[in-house]
Amino acid sequence: MLKGIALKIKAPRGTRDLLPEDMEKYRFIEGVLRETFETFGYKEVQTPIFEKFELFALRSGDEIRNTMFTFETGEGEMALRPEMTAPICRMIAEGKINLTFKPIKLYYIGRCFRYEEPQAGRYREFWQAGVELIGSKEADADAELIVLATECLKRIGIMEYELILGDVGLLRKILETFNADYEVQNKILSDIDHTQSLINKLTTLSSREKLDKNELLALKRMVYSIEERKRRIRARYSKAHDIISEIKPDTRVYRLNELHTEEIRELVLQEVEELKKMLIIQWCYEGIRIQDKIYRLPLQAGKILLRVLEQLEGDAENVLDKAMDMFKESEEVIKELERLGYIVDLLRSAGINKVTVNLGLARGLEYYTGVVFEIHFRRLGAQSQICGGGRYDRLISEFGGPNVPAAGFAFGLDRLVLALDLQGITPPRRKVRRVLVVPVKEEVRKEAFLLALRLRREGIQAEMCLAGESLREALFRANKLNIRYVIIVGPKELSRGCIVLRDMVERLQREVSLDELPKVIT
């Protein structure tokens, strides 16, 4: 049966149909973003929805291939775009934008694709809207970007957001003073990023009063893997006596179910400390392998990074003060910190009250070189990030373009819609004049048809009823469609050049001549 076959065909996993009520929300947000981007001087661009695979592979790891929709063509492997920054940098690198008058400000709104397991707020086809600011390396530019992002949220009506500010440039500067090259920096940054998020998860889980089955299991897995790392490191790097002696296996992790909340908390705290020490061993003793070379970070550098890791998250001024003190002997680092401080100051003066600085924020992305930031809407759950961006001064030149600094950010449009719903915001309905035209007899059908057309030409949204539909039904329908005015077309009034206009709200009706009709409809 045809019906049976048709029912089997469903939208692919991770995709959605956007129904009229969804589109209303999407278009509202899109409109606000467009308008806000444009008041900040950005111009819209579009890039292809698919690109050569290498474009996205260039600055990403090996596993990336599995997370993209790719396809072979006679002209090489292609990929549906998983993000927009690379295509825009490619466009710049190709020389399509005149860079004489910098900075260049571009924005985009479009669909992207990632082949991953769908989750709340994570789809295989999703919408991104963002901006790229090309040609300025000033701190003011970074600050303006962040202000733009928060301004968009404010105009949409999303108020509960949380801004987290980081600076990949800072850690890169520190590492540079120890001759760590770019690839080594990336590895260390990603280690810090992972450790940070692991620590975050451990501490939030252990601070709960009660853990459900799933959470307990997650916690177990995390501490088990830490224990395993401990064993491995103890077995192989016994010569790092001073630190290794502080890393002791703890069998309590294997009977987590029996422990009290307090004891779990204490245990996790201890594991977190050891986790940090293991990083030192990894970087300074084990070394970082880049292709066939191994780089060992000086112990001194490791200890500095460790100290950063201790104090690197919290209220902006707090973290910056501590960091300033920590690095007072390094002129380069202080300069970067002062720059970050200046940005925070600008954000404060723009009215952004809650600014968290996390110096370990690496955004999992290798192309960032300076300030990075994320905006979260915590109530969204596991996927709470609604905006992310930062400075990527090297990316355009890596695509073979000129050496120009650049920075940008992107919103996840789908998550903005979810946040909008959670905040109970309904997009303001634009004012439209709406009528329902009802021919009351078969013989006036043509007149009613032409009247509807005439009203539409006046910019009025006119719905038509079929002749033969009873007036009762028509009024019923007007109510359901929320249409205020019903135009009743009958032969009696028509012979006088009039119709009956019924106001559903006031429950009143009167005769109106055809000529003045458009004027009385509001």
Add this chain to the structure above:
RNA sequence: GCCCGGGUAGCUCAGUCUGGUAGAGCGCGGGGCUGUGGACCCCGAGGUCCCGGGUUCAAAUCCCGGCCCGGGCCCCA
């Protein structure tokens, strides 16, 4: 790949524990009512109870396997 929850009418779901007639609300169609209101009343259509196997006199219900959807872990440009 792993963990948890779900799949019953067009939609939202109850029924599953404790096996025994397939249910509700909303929606849909018809009528009360072909020139005047959202209510109400009456009637009706609509189901492989996700699929396959097993247990049983008997399975939506219990057992095993699979598929799909959602949430979470991992990952996240």
